[in-house]
Amino acid sequence: MPRAGEWFENTVTGERARLDVSPDDTGGRRLQAQLWVQPKGAVMAAHVHDHLHERFTVLDGELAVVLDGRPSVAGPGDVVDVPPGTPHDWSNQGSQVASVRVEIEGAAPMASRFAEAIEVGFGLANTGRTDDTGRPTLLWLAAMAREYRDVLRLTSPPAGVQAAVLGPLAVIARLAGRDPRADWLHGPGSPSRAASGMLLECPARPSASAA
Numbered sequence: 001m002p003r004a005g006e007w008f009e010n011t012v013t014g015e016r017a018r019l020d021v022s023p024d025d026t027g028g029r030r031l032q033a034q035l036w037v038q039p040k041g042a043v044m045a046a047h048v049h050d051h052l053h054e055r056f057t058v059l060d061g062e063l064a065v066v067l068d069g070r071p072s073v074a075g076p077g078d079v080v081d082v083p084p085g086t087p088h089d090w091s092n093q094g095s096q097v098a099s100v101r102v103e104i105e106g107a108a109p110m111a112s113r114f115a116e117a118i119e120v121g122f123g124l125a126n127t128g129r130t131d132d133t134g135r136p137t138l139l140w141l142a143a144m145a146r147e148y149r150d151v152l153r154l155t156s157p158p159a160g161v162q163a164a165v166l167g168p169l170a171v172i173a174r175l176a177g178r179d180p181r182a183d184w185l186h187g188p189g190s191p192s193r194a195a196s197g198m199l200l201e202c203p204a205r206p207s208a209s210a211a
Contacts, residue, residue, distance in 0.1 A: 001186075002031075002115045009194035012125040013134040014041025014092070016194060017102075019115075028109030037063070037098045042091030044121065044134035046155045052106040052114060054082040056090070061098030065090045087155045110151055116180075117148040122192035123185045142169035143178040 002008070004022040009015070014037060021032035046066065056063060058074045065072050065080050066089040073093075074080050082088050084106070092098040104111050121144070124136050131137070136144055145154070145166045154162070184190065 001112060002119060003188075006188070007194040007196050008118065008122055008192050010122040010125045010134060010192075012130055012132065013044055014038030015043075015122075018196075023109070023112040023115050026111065028112040029107065030103070030105045031111045031115055032104075033102045034059075035100045035102050037061075037092040037100065039092055039095055039097070041098075042133070043089065044125075044130070046087055046089035048085060048087050048153045048155060049082070049104075049106075049114070049151060050085050050153060051110050052104055052151055053084055054088075055103040055105075056080040056082070057101040057103075059099040059101060061092065061096050062094040063090055063098050063100055064093045106151075113148060114151045116186065117144070117152045119190060119192045120144060120148075120180045120185050123190050126191040139169060139173040139176055139178045140180075142166040143173035144180050146170035147180045 001024050002019050002022055004019055004025060006019050008017045008019070015035060016038075017033045017035045019031065019033045021030065023029070023031050056065070056074065056079070058076055058078050058080075060076055063074045063080070065074055067080065067082065068086050068088070072080075080090075104114055106114075121130075121134065121136070124130050124140055125134050129137055129140055135141060142165075144152075145162060147170075153159070157165070185192070
């Protein structure tokens with residue numbers, strides 16, 4: 001389980017984060033992190049947290065947000081509140097690094113599950129198992145969608161299509177060794193971890209080819 005004070009990085013999406021309050025410190029109900037997003041950096045795709053309340057507080061720079069289909073730009077001091085079940089997407093369209101405080105709350109152990117999902121997504125990106133937007137390759141995506149559907153659900157394709165297509169693919173993914181709960185994706189030695197300190201240069205965003 002991620003611990004307070006640890007650093008995480010996604011070299012594909014341009015995100016770097018320091019976990020300030022761990023789910024372990026709150027009985028799995030809450031986490032808080034400071035996130036730095038590079039210019040042109042973005043979350044991998046529009047998504048929904050069905051059982052989590054998310055809040056972004058912009059500390060520096062700008063965050064372009066699409067909340068339930070409505071676009072806006074949040075600047076220093078602005079708070080973006082994302083109630084459970086609300087589709088949202090965000091990116092840094094500005095010219096400087098955006099600094100954002102992120103808070104996640106929900107019934108136990110939802111915050112813990114969310115932290116695990118982030119570990120997996122960042123780890124897959126850092127080991128070449130995503131496309132150039134940070135979306136995992138097909139079998140990994142199916143496995144993640146099934147494992148973490150309680151805390152993270154992509155808005156596209158539609159839910160019915162995801163159930164019909166990704167559900168059966170998740171079975172194939174597990175048989176092929178695509179396991180989001182695998183030890184190598186979690187813990188202090190996992191590929192999601194980063195050295196302390198804010199990333200100052202915009203990372204490369206290569207297309208991945210690893211399965």
